Amino acid sequence: xxxxxxxxxxxxxxxxxxxxQDTKKEVKYGQYxxxxxxxxxxxxxxxxxxxxFIHWGLYAIPGGVWKDKTYEGAAExxxxxxxxxxxxxxxxxxxxxxxxxxxxxxxAIAKEMGVKYVTITTKHHDGFCLxxxxxxxxxIEATPYKKDLxxxxxxxxxxxxxxxxxxxxxxxxxxxxxxxxxxSIEDAEAFETLMEYSKNxxxxxxxxxxxxKGFWFDGTWDKSWKLNGKFSYELxxxxxxxxxxxxxxxxxxxxxxxxxHIDSNGRLMGDYYSVYERRLPLPWDEEITKMDWExxxxxxxxxxxxxxxWSLSHIKSPLELTEMIVHAVSQNGNFLLNFGPMGNGDxxxxxxxxAKEIGKWMDENSEAIYGCGPSGLQxxxxxxxxxxxxxxxxxxxxxxxPVIGKYRVKLKKGQTLKKASLIGKQSEALHLEQISxxxxxxxxxxxxxxxPFVIVLEIEEKESRKFHQKALT
Ligand code: FHN
Numbered sequence: 001x002x003x004x005x006x007x008x009x010x011x012x013x014x015x016x017x018x019x020x021q022d023t024k025k026e027v028k029y030g031q032y033x034x035x036x037x038x039x040x041x042x043x044x045x046x047x048x049x050x051x052x053f054i055h056w057g058l059y060a061i062p063g064g065v066w067k068d069k070t071y072e073g074a075a076e077x078x079x080x081x082x083x084x085x086x087x088x089x090x091x092x093x094x095x096x097x098x099x100x101x102x103x104x105x106x107x108a109i110a111k112e113m114g115v116k117y118v119t120i121t122t123k124h125h126d127g128f129c130l131x132x133x134x135x136x137x138x139x140i141e142a143t144p145y146k147k148d149l150x151x152x153x154x155x156x157x158x159x160x161x162x163x164x165x166x167x168x169x170x171x172x173x174x175x176x177x178x179x180x181x182x183x184s185i186e187d188a189e190a191f192e193t194l195m196e197y198s199k200n201x202x203x204x205x206x207x208x209x210x211x212x213k214g215f216w217f218d219g220t221w222d223k224s225w226k227l228n229g230k231f232s233y234e235l236x237x238x239x240x241x242x243x244x245x246x247x248x249x250x251x252x253x254x255x256x257x258x259x260x261h262i263d264s265n266g267r268l269m270g271d272y273y274s275v276y277e278r279r280l281p282l283p284w285d286e287e288i289t290k291m292d293w294e295x296x297x298x299x300x301x302x303x304x305x306x307x308x309x310w311s312l313s314h315i316k317s318p319l320e321l322t323e324m325i326v327h328a329v330s331q332n333g334n335f336l337l338n339f340g341p342m343g344n345g346d347x348x349x350x351x352x353x354x355a356k357e358i359g360k361w362m363d364e365n366s367e368a369i370y371g372c373g374p375s376g377l378q379x380x381x382x383x384x385x386x387x388x389x390x391x392x393x394x395x396x397x398x399x400x401x402p403v404i405g406k407y408r409v410k411l412k413k414g415q416t417l418k419k420a421s422l423i424g425k426q427s428e429a430l431h432l433e434q435i436s437x438x439x440x441x442x443x444x445x446x447x448x449x450x451x452p453f454v455i456v457l458e459i460e461e462k463e464s465r466k467f468h469q470k471a472l473t
């Protein structure tokens with residue numbers, strides 16, 4: 001009986017070994033480089049925290065209205081929602097004169113808002129390119145503007161100290177090789193031409209604009225792209241060989257099994273996780289704080305390109321957006337806020353206002369944003385903790401005020417709260433009430449609780465006894 005039991009155990013052990021081996025697939029074209037990256041370029045990406053997204057192209061001219069009819073869908077999808085024939089859409093190129101385009105002014109608005117990086121659509125789904133590309137005629141050179149719009153943009157933003165990144169859509173409604181799926185040899189051959197075209201253009205962008213810091217990919221959800229994991233792996237390699245330090249979004253990638261973002265062995269692809277589009281992770285998600293990620297956000301519900309009518313959906317207030325920035329940073333994320341410049345090159349007044357208002361908050365409180373991340377402390381209802389790992393300072397970003405007028409802080413075992421003060425007034429210590437060994441109330445004085453505000457905490461870590469003894473010997 002004992003013998004039988006042992007052999008049963010052996011069989012079970014053998015089987016479980018097989019199962020364990022089976023779950024680890026051999027993935028050749030999954031994650032390209034080890035993550036999380038710790039090189040200087042990646043550290044900078046991580047420290048930047050607040051970015052500006054720019055969707056600009058021919059769709060900004062009709063701005064969601066075609067032949068007097070307003071379409072509620074995303075303005076940059078108007079060609080599809082209004083069923084505009086391709087040749088007709090292409091005529092818009094003659095109206096792209098953008099007489100109000102002033103990249104220095106755009107960069108000044110972004111700087112005032114406090115952004116440290118920008119991501120601009122070099123080519124969206126309609127295939128129109130903002131730079132003079134040697135691989136297509138459907139580009140800025142064919143417009144009345146003629147000049148290298150993207151080059152001027154890169155120069156202006158770089159001069160303003162803002163890192164420039166490029167958005168690039170693989171999905172291309174104009175390219176004859178684009179396919180949603182690959183069902184035949186003809187499809188495969190056609191899609192091959194689209195892949196070649198994309199690779200050429202991406203390498204061309206890196207060569208023309210060596211200042212570019214990273215790439216953000218879109219239109220990579222199609223089956224055709226998922227069937228070509230090896231190609232996207234090799235493309236990532238080719239781009240990084242040309243520009244070491246380049247930071248690419250996980251949206252770029254699929255592995256050879258067609259898995260996107262996270263490869264078949266559960267490893268992130270690209271350099272950061274890029275699935276948070278118009279949404280944020282739950283107020284507290286431990287797992288997400290362990291990876292680099294970014295959230296991209298619209299001001300209206302779902303408009304990226306310029307839409308004439310912003311009365312069609314809720315428009316997020318500067319306050320809502322500011323809270324989202326902090327929410328992202330508290331969980332180790334970057335926040336990329338979208339702007340859709342107008343067809344004439346101007347920035348709409350609502351976006352100017354938002355940039356100004358967020359800028360006011362950032363001006364006073366950006367110490368709690370740049371270079372900051374999760375604090376490791378338990379989230380409280382008044383808002384979000386952030387922490388600067390270099391200085392060790394912890395920030396309480398208050399967005400909801402408790403009626404008792406006191407703000408609860410629960411530290412970790414071995415930590416002591418030494419001091420709390422309002423940001424910018426760090427010489428004036430706030431009153432602290434200690435409730436238990438690690439729980440405190442911070443009691444701010446003379447603070448306008450109608451607006452969000454930030455409290456800086458100085459926390460002392462008690463040295464562990466073991467360490468202390470070791471240091472004495
Ligand atoms: O279809 C696009 C959309 O127009 C916009 O560019 C957004 C930005 O994240 N990306 C796609 C939808 O996921």
